[in-house]
Amino acid sequence: MAPTQTPAPPPSGGGADDQVVVTPEEHAEYRRLRHAAAVRHRTARSVGASVLLLVALLLSPLAVVAAWVDDEVTDTDRYVQTVAPLGSDPAVQAAVTDRLTDRVVANVDVEAVTRWLGEALADAGAPPAVADRADALTGPLRAAVTDAVHRVVQRVVTSDAFEDAWVAANRRAHTAVVNVLTGSQGGAVRAEQDKVVLDLGTVVDEVKQRLVDAGFEKASVIPAPDRQITLFESDALPEAQAGLRLLDVLGTWLPVLTVVLAALAVWTAPGHRVMLLVTALGAALMMVLLLIALAVARRFYLDAVPASTLPPDAATAIYDTLVRFLRDSTRTLLVVAVVVALAAYLYGPGRAARGVRGLAASGTTAAGHGLRRLGLRTGAAGRWLAARRPGTTGVVIAGGALALVLWNHPTVAAVALVLGLVLAVLVVLAVLAAAGGSAPREAGRPAGPGGAAP
Structure with a gap:
């Protein structure tokens, strides 16, 4: 039995009678190539998508x-x-209270107080045994001072005023840092080339006006350079x-x-x-x-x-x-x-x-x-x-x-x-x-x- 032949569409520019006959073998090869191309295209899309996904992840x-x-x-x-809750956190408040208490007590010369007390007792005619034992009061006195300072500091740190001061201080500090790192020209602290300067313009203007009002007329000619104080200079700032x-x-x-x-x-x-x-x-x-x-x-x-x-x-x-x-x-x-x-x-x-x-x-x-x-x-x-x-x-x-x-x-x-x-x-x-x-x-x-x- 003769193989079946499939007529193909006429080529461009040819007449209606000019038809290309495609054999079953050629048609099967065409389908095989088309399938292979589709598989390659699908594989390429899968590989590309996988690479994009990997980078994204x-x-x-x-x-x-x-x-x-x-x-x-x-x-x-x-x-x-972010930092506002730290001002009201009990653990942080306790750490701040202890740190401030230690700083304050460290500046109190308890030994000098006990020495002065011993000398005062001796001058007052107290028995030598009493005057000599005044040094034994150093420990209890330090403990009493520490306890008193701790109570005062704790009342301050746990108050609403401390939370407000904490937020305000962090806002000012962060604004100053941002001004420096972004080179912003706004704010009191700002960067100028490789310098960080503190602009006292507002304060200087207020002081000049008060001096002029008080009769110091020459205060009005305070030069502009005096308005700025260089805080530090670093080549790494840029x-x-x-x-x-x-x-x-x-x-x-x-x-x-x-x-x-x-x-x-x-x-x-x-x-x-x-x-x-x-x-x-x-x-x-x-x-x-x-x-x-x-x-x-x-x-x-x-x-x-x-x-x-x-x-x-x-x-x-x-x-x-x-x-x-x-x-x-x-x-x-x-x-x-x-x-x-x-x-x-x-x-x-x-x-x-x-x-x-x-x-x-x-x-x-x-x-x-x-x-x-x-x-x-x-x-x-x-x-x-x-x-x-x-x-x-x-x-x-x-x-x-x-x-x-x-x-x-x-x-x-x-x-x-x-x-x-x-x-x-x-x-x-x-x-x-x-x-x-x-x-x-x-x-x-x-x-x-x-x-x-x-």
């Missing part, structure tokens, strides 16, 4: 830390918000400013670059849903590793601080307070990653995912039918929602993601709130769609959460 902890450091170094309000500018760039753009690389990995991969699931799980793993690193760093810090310098409870409070925003951000990203991974899984073909989608669809459908039996029909609006379920689901999810992006320093509670609102809106839309009469679902397509097709 490696950068993710650095991006979180860089953003946190940038917040603490350049944002005075954020820094003050390098420090350049380092802060680099940190500012990293803190702003490194998180953006990490998110872009992760998005490109998902977009490049042949299976978008699977890559989204892998990316989310990888991000969650990196956040767990970052939390572990913070715990290890905490242990090293506490072991490195001598107990004679800072009590362990105060050192613990200081470390936990300073890194609490970094820890909160890491936990928030961990929760977000877990939520994204769970959503990606629920939109997949797994048996558990199909069961959850089916249960959600059954529940919302039953609720919608219950509304219809009560006479609450959504009519055309419900049918419109039923016909556009994937689109409305995507819009709601995108709205929730946008809310988290625009949220200033979101926490785990903020993520839970947004997630709850998104789920509530999806359930309401699914019930309204069922109350209007659901549009027929495409055959062979699994329903998403709430009955939506992925």
